[in-house]
Amino acid sequence: MILSLHSASWCAGGKTIVHEASLAFVPGQVTAIIGPNGAGKSTVLRLASGLLPTTGGEVRLNNVPIAVLSPAHLASSRAMLTQESALRARFTVRDLVAMGGRVSAPHMMASARLELAGLLLERVGLGAFAERDIMGLSGGERQRAHLARVMMQLEAAVHDTDKQPGFLLLDEPISAQDLSRQHLVLDLARAHARRGGGVVLVIHDLNWAAACADRIIVVHEGRIHAEGAPEQVLTNELASHVFGLQNGQVCRHETTGKPYILPHNMFSNHS
């Protein structure tokens, strides 16, 4: 299974948000999309998911344009966590998660769906919240409940059809999480890749990106600026050119060798 963008562009209101992006995502790999605010990261992810139709070029799944795939087929091959949920209704957490597998696994029994939902809630650390009202949860807990729903969509499809796990597209999955839950969420992403699924995540924390991703894509002003292993991509030049971080310094972790960025002397200039 391969998810690929071929010169995919998206324009809105006469403005090009994403300009001819060509990328390929493969199973077994975690890809992090990084870039400054408003660079077009989320738009790249939305194009890849099929949520936005491309205004130029196309997106393909196994070389078939996703525009011709049925919504149900697409749902069993990729799932996406959006930045914000519009949900205001008082579903129980378990019902919300189970809902994720309704279309992607049409043959799955309702009881099996609820059981799998409970299992996934355990994985995201919300096992004790299964019967609670979703609106009663904190922002971070709600984000993880939606993550469980998104994982449900793919896991249920695997359960239903015995096919390979699909692509997990996560738009800022750790934005509302504390440090240990950030680790938990990214660990789940890595586990999905280990089981043969693909993961693409938009993330702001460059150090987490370097630590968990196999490959980093830098989006800058709507274009793919750089692409490669964290060690190749995260450089002092990138920090200053793309992120405007003049006093940053890219270091190497002593044991893992992964790069990390240390901003220093950031505030002294203002005094």
Added chain:
Amino acid sequence: MTLAQQRAFLFLVAMLPLLLLVTAVSLNVGATGVHLTALWQGDTPGNGYADRIVLTQIRGPRVVMAGLTGAALAVAGAVMQGLFRNPLADPGLIGVSSGAALATACMIVLGGAGLDVAGAGIHAFITGSAWFVPIAGTLGSFAAAWLLYRFATRGGMTSVSMILLAGVALGAFAGALTGILIFRANDTALRDLTFWTMGSFAGATWSRIGILCPFLLVAVWITAGLATPLNALLLGENDARLMGYPVERIKRLAMLLVACSVGPTVSFVGAIGFVGVVVPHLIRLVTGPDHRLVLPGSALLGAALLIAADTLARIIAMPADVPVGIVTAVLGTPVFVWLLTRAHEREVPA
């Protein structure tokens, strides 16, 4: 099924006897004392025979019409609230009520005067027949819904907020046109029109119910497949689309469902408020947001409520018939305000 769902399901099952009870009471009370026993005893000419006619030809169709209308309005309300993700959405939002009102006003006010030209025969046929006003109303409601749909759809995508805004504009415009017609109307037409806006089941007959049935069957058929997709839509259109639901098709079907269930009923019995907003709200308090329970629950409670309201309308000022819209508004408004304050209290953190 979780425990909460089982409880909600039992609640729905318990509503069936309630509906039957309301129906039996409604058949039993009215301007003449008639006993239900006449249904199986009054098959010989005599007093029982008259009772049987009252039951089968007057109260029977009236009760069935009230039940069908209540169910249709409540389900349409529940669907609109799901689609707009707003608990205050009303079936009238997609223009069906204002379209029906305008067409009905046209028929009542212009029907008599305008068609004189075409000859006395046609005039007598049109005004003499009880059919033309409701048929025009149905056409008007469908035309309004279709217009709104076309207006809010660009490049195959229907904007729900556009429907909402355009619906308000269309309602105001249709209201103004109706106002012009009222201004021109003579006293009889004015009276007819006023009574139409208050709603009544007095004109219910089996043949009118027969006309209503195909529309309602389409509505029921759509409703059956719409519960789960509407649940997904509560997460927002984007998440529903990502989960694999054909969102544009769902919106089209929901509009068709509302047009089919509200347009013809409103045209036959007039504008009846509050059922579409209050009933789904009451049901949700018990069942939670799951449309697989909310939709059948709304149908049952909507039917029971309108049958009860119509019974009240018949007996409050016997032998006069109070318009049922007045009853639902007088009873519905306090409930509505109570719901609003209750929801407000729940939203504000302690």
